């Protein structure tokens with residue numbers, strides 16, 4: 001059972017479904033936090049770190065566990081997601097919660113590091129992705145790092161059918177029981193882009209080229225640095 005039929009899937013059963021839907025999801029937050037913590041800026045004791053699009057709090061739980069000294073700011077425009085995250089993180093009273101988008105944050109150069117996991121993919125490439133990335137870059141100190149994890153457009157041409165079948169096989173083997181109707185809000189209206197387009201966007205936003213540090217099927221993770 002993944003969710004009571006009356007509960008919005010937005011929060012009910014969300015974490016379990018993501019684990020069953022996204023290959024590598026259970027490792028993503030742990031890896032993203034470990035990577036940022038090992039970098040030059042966020043390695044500092046008490047570093048200010050932004051969790052952009054925190055959802056139900058997966059990255060925050062990892063950040064608090066691995067780096068209890070970090071000064072965390074968690075933002076998400078969804079009040080329902082933020083409420084679940086706040087309940088799960090009630091043992092971490094110092095987190096600053098902001099019910100807003102990254103684009104409306106306006107925190108110039110405040111953060112040593114940032115995490116954005118599975119957020120950019122939901123924004124259309126009509127200026128919205130660039131606005132999101134630009135706001136993230138501006139929120140970071142020069143040299144600050146961003147770990148960005150997103151669904152990408154496949155770069156493995158000729159293997160599309162096999163990858164699609166592998167993804168369905170992964171879901172079946174993971175015991176995914178959600179109906180297509182329940183999954184629609186999570187899988188539709190996504191706007192994945194390829195590496196060349198991501199590189200152009202992050203460069204225009206003020207970041208260096210993305211360094212790929214993770215790939216599981218089409219879910220890829222990158223380390224970016226705000227240019228000095």
Ligand SMILES: C[S@@+](CC[C@H](N)C(=O)[O-])C[C@H]1O[C@@H](n2cnc3c(N)ncnc32)[C@H](O)[C@@H]1O
Nearest residue numbers: 053054055058076077078081101102117118119
């Ligand atoms: C698929 S969820 C991922 C949540 C979490 N990072 C995780 O991996 O479990 C995407 C989240 O991004 C949030 N979001 C969407 N657009 C955003 C924006 N412009 N700025 C910040 N968060 C955004 C959504 O409300 C949602 O909670």
